[in-house]
Amino acid sequence: MEDAKVAVVGAGDMGHGIAELFAVSGYEVTLMDKFPQALEKARGRVSASLARLVERGRLTKEQADAAFGRMRFSGDMKSSVAEASLVVEAVPESKDLKKAVFRELDALAPSEAVLASNTSNIRISDLAAATSHPGRVVGMHFFNPPMVMKLVEVIPGERTDPAVTKRAMEISGKIGRTPVRVLRDTPGFIVNRINAADTLFFCLLLDKGVASPPEIDTYARGQGLPMGPYELIDFVGVDIGADSLAYFASALSPEYGKGVTFGRMAKEGRLGKKTGKGFYDWSSGRADIPTVEPTDKVSIMDIFALEINESVKLVEEGVATPEDIERGVVLGMNRPFGPITVAKDLSNAEVKSKLEELAAKFDCSIFAPTRAIAEGRMRDAVEGRLAPKPEPKAANVQPEGPRETGGDPVRLERLPGGVAKVIINRPRLNTLNAQVLDRLDAMVGELSGDPSVRAVVVTGEGPVFCAGADLSQFFSNSVAFMDFARKGAKTMKKIAEMPKLTIAVLKGYALGGGLELALSCDVRVATEDVEIGFPELSRGLVPAWSGSQRLAKLLGVSHAAFMILTSERIRGKRAYEIGLVNRVVESGDPDEFAVKYAAGLASSQAPVAVMLAKSLLNKGAEAAMDDGLEMEAMAAGILFATEDLKEGISAFLGKRKPEFKGK
Ligand SMILES: NC(=O)c1ccc[n+]([C@@H]2O[C@H](COP(=O)([O-])OP(=O)(O)OC[C@H]3O[C@@H](n4cnc5c(N)ncnc54)[C@H](O)[C@@H]3O)[C@@H](O)[C@H]2O)c1
Incomplete structure (x- = not known):
């Protein structure tokens, strides 16, 4: 039989039952436990259970004896898993303990063996991250008692090889269980x-x-x-x-x-x-x-x-x-x-x-x-008519260990009409890490000096703008944490002061660091159902990439305090009502809307005037009124000498569209 050798690690309430189930279904099973008393107890429980099945006429005595004969009880991990094609881990529900067991299994089980966890709640991706081959780790969640309960939830982690998930489904069927495939690895599954x-x-x-x-x-x-x-x-x-x-x-x-x-x-x-x-x-x-x-x-x-x-x-x-x-x-x-x-x-x-x-x-x-x-x-x-939306809390529950970034984390697309599109492209809802900040910083520098670009659309790949900072990055120590905060705030400032019109596209989720990114842009367009918020305080953090400052300046302390202190999320329409977003996209693709909008602004707004107006808003708003007014006057003076001013006025008088040159 394919997958004929199974090892079950942990011989407690679940492990002994899972091992018995495999043995009754014809598999060779090694039940392993670190504690000899646990193994002895498990041996007694299995033989009592088999005897009950015989008593009830569910198995013949020969079948029960044969099943017991296929079982081995062992205290040694290495020999238990050495020939296994499937290992089911059923040690107590502790993430650290399970990760340690998976590290051991990774080293000791044959490389083609499927490593399954019977965890009740813990995300499979978190356990898989402890191994060097997360592709072979899958959740097989049995119910208590495994000999009786028919369900097995099969849960692929984020990096589980689809062939491994398929095998877990097939094996569950072979042992007479009904597998239910969980589509997204989330705490507690279904x-x-x-x-x-x-x-x-x-x-x-x-x-x-x-x-x-x-x-x-x-x-x-x-x-x-x-x-x-x-x-x-x-x-x-x-x-x-x-x-x-x-x-x-x-x-x-x-x-x-x-x-x-x-x-x-x-x-x-x-x-x-x-x-x-x-x-x-x-x-x-x-x-x-x-x-x-x-x-x-x-x-x-x-x-x-x-x-x-x-x-x-x-x-x-x-x-x-x-x-x-x-x-x-x-x-x-x-x-x-x-x-x-x-x-x-x-x-x-x-x-x-x-x-x-x-x-x-x-x-x-x-x-x-x-x-x-x-x-x-x-x-x-x-009734199955709702298109699923990606899970927002995922930003809070990052998988640990190294992750693939899936290509360039920030992509730049240059579009006709003086529009550039900056796209955050990261696994896990476009969360931001140090690498993304560096790329954004460099990209802003590049676009700032490029006269062919007049408006920049900042968006996320797929249906989500950005669900926040990648929290797994900065829990190591307080100095690194502070540096990461400064780094983020510096990038946001650079975006805010970029001498181009910037438009953020709020869709799916704009949370935490994602919202700070949006606040650093000049214009925000939003879908009706986007979820906007600052979850930081509910995670023991504060917005630290300029969000607390920018939001209060933008909306006033009342709205900012509400959003930051309660962590309540608001949707696009409410955000529009309080002035947090400037346009709501009621239908159609929000990115397309933003690009069209950007192209319109790129041709209608004079580039040097945009640059100076942004400086007035960013710097002048910080200065005393008299100083701010003086800055305004000087900006007007500078603009007087530009060709664009002449073009703007003559187009206005001639009732035609201006053609600005940025000079
Ligand atoms: N009990 C339930 O109702 C139920 C249902 C479904 C899933 N689960 C899950 O199954 C897993 C096991 O639960 P349980 O109720 O069987 O626990 P349990 O405490 O009854 O059994 C765990 C066994 O693991 C052994 N063990 C501990 N550390 C070990 C190690 N490093 N190597 C090998 N063995 C080790 C212990 O000696 C014990 O015999 C948990 O993740 C739990 O959440 C439990």
Whole structure:
């Protein structure tokens, strides 16, 4: 059999079950664990499980013995993986630990072996970055218990070889599982991303004292659920819930860090079943749930709305199709139907107003209606009619280690009519790093001295302008961090003072450093749905490439304080209303619009006058009024001697278009 030799690393709850599943499916399996006691326990669990399968008539005694005979238990990594064509990593959910294991696997497993991770939440790209061949790393997320649960989420990282993803899908099918392909590597993938919003909600309910665990669990059981949410969290481990919220807070949004009760219980060692006490007493082996009246403060509609919201986010972000989200939730959470089915039975208005109520009540933006729902397009999203938009939070969650830049990070196109187009062209939503700043700096110098260029369009490759600075660049130490801030501010200043008309095209996302780049241009055109904002404070930063200064000067302190201090994002129309952008592109390609607009300005505005007016705006605005007025007068004096002034006036009088020469 192809891929006949499998190694499973980590013989705990998941690892022993995954290994058993492969063995029952005919594979030779080595189950490896660093701890001998864990291996012994796993051996006992596998043989007990096989015996149960025989008892229930699912396997004959011979089949069970043969499966057990195909298993080897080992404490040695090198020999365990030496001949494996597939390695499944199932060590505890710690990014550092998993990266160390992947580094080891990279060195010890055959070069053609597929390296899969069973991580619940961690981005595959982050684990792959620890290896020298990220192309062979893929996510294979099994569900607990693997022998029973039919779902495997298959997650390619950013650099996973498509052939490796295909193999992971095929292998999942061969072991009788239903693989669901996750299209974009994002924390928690499909099922656990949806779960995370529920977990946060159940934590916040306790933080705010809305109702007690027994009251909520009694209500949930009354709704037909086999277990209430707190009984389930106790069963799985309160620490697992707390850790996953902490991971989502660091990797997706700090809002996931808002809940406190679960973290506090984890610190106190009240982990649920495994420590005998969590929300309930488990000393009898089962949760001792006091008899209480069900709460009327929580409704099943809360959960429906939250899960629909997360599902629509996944569609918007291009993480998965509605069909796969439905399949994932049904198979991964053992539900009779999933959020997509529920959404088809509810109106957009109902879901939206429930989400608005929850977001306000818990002061939590995770619960706020996502864009499609806010815009009344829930049905389009769940029926597959919504084109996905790239994920903005990715800028916050950069893959680590060396990355390919995919060619020149800033491209220059010279277009007819005196227009140049500067295009940021970087993987991961055109984020800016030191290399981009250097290229921009050099390009601005080149264009500034080029009389054939009169207007410059600054844009991003693809549907996004720029999602901000590449944060993975500057967390090493404070001196490097400060230098990077200065470098960025210097480049922005150079762009602002460039003696040419500059037009930024805000589309997709214009966030953080991307917004600072846009603020350094003279004119901003924006699409209606662009998301504009300064997420810095929500990441423990401040805008440090001149954004705090420029925005306050441009809009006044009130709007600037709002945008910077709340990190709330605004869209194109709102940005237009407050004067942050100058034109909204309602339809068509925003780049084409900007280029046409630039060409119009390049021919209608006299170049020397542009240069002097920019200097007056940049420098004169800083000076005392009298000095500024004097600068104006001198500029007028300089212009008086230009040919363009004569041309401008005679064209005006002759009712014709001027032909400026820049002299
Ligand atoms: N438990 C679940 O419900 C569940 C479901 C899906 C995915 N997962 C994921 O599967 C992974 C494993 O979870 P689990 O619940 O089986 O954990 P676990 O703690 O039960 O098992 C982990 C095992 O890894 C072993 N181990 C630790 N360091 C090791 C190393 N360096 N080399 C080899 N073995 C090592 C431990 O001895 C332990 O036996 C995690 O990433 C988890 O998020 C868990």
